[in-house]
Amino acid sequence: MSVSSVFPQLEQLLPRVSKPIQYVGGELGAVVKDWDATTVRWALMYPDAYEVGLPNQGVQILYEVLNEQPDVLAERTYAVWPDLEALMKEHGVPQFTVDAHRPVKAFDVLGLSFATELGYTNMLSALDLAGIPLDSADRGDDDPIVLAGGHASFNPEPIADFIDAAVLGDGEEAVLEITGIIREWKDEGRPGGRDELLLRLARTESIYVPRFYDVDYLPDGRIQRVVPNRPDVPFRVAKRTTMDLDAWPYPKKPLVPLAETVHERYAVEIFRGCTRGCRFCQAGMITRPVRERSITTVGQMVKEGLEFSGFSEVGLLSLSSADHSEIGDMCSGLAEQYADTNVSLSLPSTRVDAFNIDLAQELSRNGRRTGLTFAPEGGSERIRKVINKMVTKEDLIRTVVTAYSNGWRQVKLYFMCGLPTETDEDVLEIAQMAHEVIRAGREAAGTKDIRCTVSIGGFVPKPHTPFQWAPMERPEVIDARLKMLKQEINSDRSLGRAIGYRYHDGEPSLIEGLLSRGDRRVGAVIRRVWEKGGRFDGWSEHFSYARWIESAAEVLPEYGVDLDWFTTREREQLEVLPWDHLDSGLDKDWLWQDWQDSLTEYEQDDCRWTPCFDCGVCPSMDTEIQIGPTGKKLLPLTPVTNTLRVPV
Template structure:
């Protein structure tokens, strides 16, 4: 039997909260598949506010990949603001998905995408509201399998007590493997209960099941040994890496929000990984090796995204987009295609040493010049050397001078405070560099 929607209980309390539209679903390109049509049902949680979570590329990719399968469905959920959380507790409304307003506890798998560690506590709030035991050891077959992924799940130990599985690395392929395991286990009559399911998942490449490892400690409190609790459990887990990005042109149909979100644009990932080796950058280390999307692949994705969404801006995303080996051809081809239209192109923050004014002019050829963004990260050359961000102030000033001479009028600079070995002089140099 398909579970009933919680919306009849949710709707009466929505007029009492801020921005109720973020909880009603129905966005452009969202999907609602019949519950009974799927053997495996995923709730995909982005553990932050809707306006931050909806544009997230990772969730949108997995949402489409899973819903393309005939034997699976995926619905989305986000962290609720404290005003709605209080009313949900008062009214007995459980955590819900925004697509069909099914209770999170009714799904087979709760997949949570951790972009940052700040999402950890929001997962616990979602579990608590859903009536799912916080600790993995207290769950049984009636509860969803909690699968954590994303950059902040790469070291899953801080949340090891609360998640059943951590999927390490890229998610496009591993979610299909997890779906296969759960489907087969259900079709076979759930043999061996929840532990058998976890054992099967532990043998899936990229899947780490914390509860299936025994940890012993030395007298000084350091870890002495980590031992698999079953012969089927691998001694170590290797991350998953999606090699051919052109084989995974997702999202094909970007979600178009009804409420305001932090990014109102279509986003196309032009390559994954980075070789720069900046010492503060987690993503640059864990997403190696560099894998580029082809010139044709990027063009097809941009065209599909614009046609499917109606967005008038397309972001060409990566950790350092100007480092793509064909970035000049990509930007010129797209600028030619969309010249004279209302569709603009944008690059995320760009390394000064990979930037050139020709690239900027191609991006802004249709007349929009919103500004350039660079990330020196440190104010002084000394602190930039500490973090391996080898950008000189002379290079930055030369680039800005050239941009201003070409008609640009706004530059945004990103800096960080609190870096190792930082002094007050390093921080003051942020203001000095900006002034110069």
């Protein structure tokens, strides 16, 4: 059965919507294949607007990995804005891919990458527009397998009713294995239908199929147990780890959009995983162990990525980029290579020490200077011990002053509010720190013309972290603390004028908290919110706290629980958590010990430089730390020149 493009119908609607270019495709790097010449077909969705979704690394990597297979086709689809959604419903145009504008329902798999839980309502919109039943149980053999990935899939329970399966961890190899299973099942004539296919996926022991697991509850609302409801699926589902990043140097051909997007750069992941051990950081916990990409692979990827894309900015990404064992040589090598060009190099996610200033100096050699951001995360020494962010106030002041005396005029400091055990005083110390930064900075720079921006995010406890048991703070308390902090910053008018202040209020964080640590009963809240028009919950102009509160109050009492129960309630050690059957490799006892350590303000070192502290990942996942140095240098292979590249 061939599938035709919906573009002729869509085209009639595009003049009536804002930024139509985002629905048109035609990016460099986009692949359009002959439908009939392929066997397994994936629609990959980033469930947010195109401008946010297109730069997503995960989707770009899987898109390229899949399309490199001759008999596999992968296309992309993004959330459509409400203006187009209304027109599509009115005119019967289904959810489409931007590559060849094929209807999503025609694909074998709809793979969704959830970087954040706030994309859940957008998934429901997409399913609805695609004509795919919202409930997994209602889908037939003609519907795609709805597959969740990304960090949020480490607890997919709130969307368990809507997805058919979830993959935890790295996707590069997982998508190929899933493709193989689907190919074989189709070649055999689809024996046993959809159920058999899901069973084959579940039997890999690393693909979670929620329908094969039953959740029993205790009278007080807590979970009694989560167990398989058939004998041939595993009790626990394990995460995936791609071990050799040099063997997977993607994206090779990054997607270059015509529309404006949030990041316009060639991004290369220089390592994956982090063992710094910040207790709030889900990414650091679930992506262990650290696996570095070698300096030479990074150099090659940057060169080819820039040539292919024409981007003028390179981002060296990871969870803490300055921790790469060869970051110094990498930065100086790249700076050398691009010294006489207008290419700018940036190193996001840096730690607070003077070494970073050296790196930033190196990267700005050709005059292109990106901003400097430091993340002390907590305002007081005490709270930084609680969260295991080992930075002293002296470190911070020294680092920032070095930046100012080296010519930087603005630095950004990132903090969180609502951390476990936090008091008003912990937050107010942020103001003192900012004041001292400006005072010392003015002295060092010899000018009053310096600024710092204090940026504050709300803390959300996440599954598979030591804070998974922690109670959330109430939004009113957070908002009051943020207000107090603002007053404190401005209490000195001269210093306050040099300090910018950005924050998010507490309400969206509470909802993110509900979705992060929710169980299957939260699915009813998501459905109700979506039915009432909830879309784009990551966007302040679309997010409605009232709608979430109202919906939670309507559907949760039936289960004897409420919003507070999921968010501000502290969990006990023995409580069965909704994600306990999903194995991130972290030993639950170790997580609990780390939670207890945090309460006694005991710091945990990094296992890259100190002995293993038994978090459990390496032995249980059969993985190991992979770090350099390789001892190799980044040699400029060919000088960057201006020679016309004329096609033959």
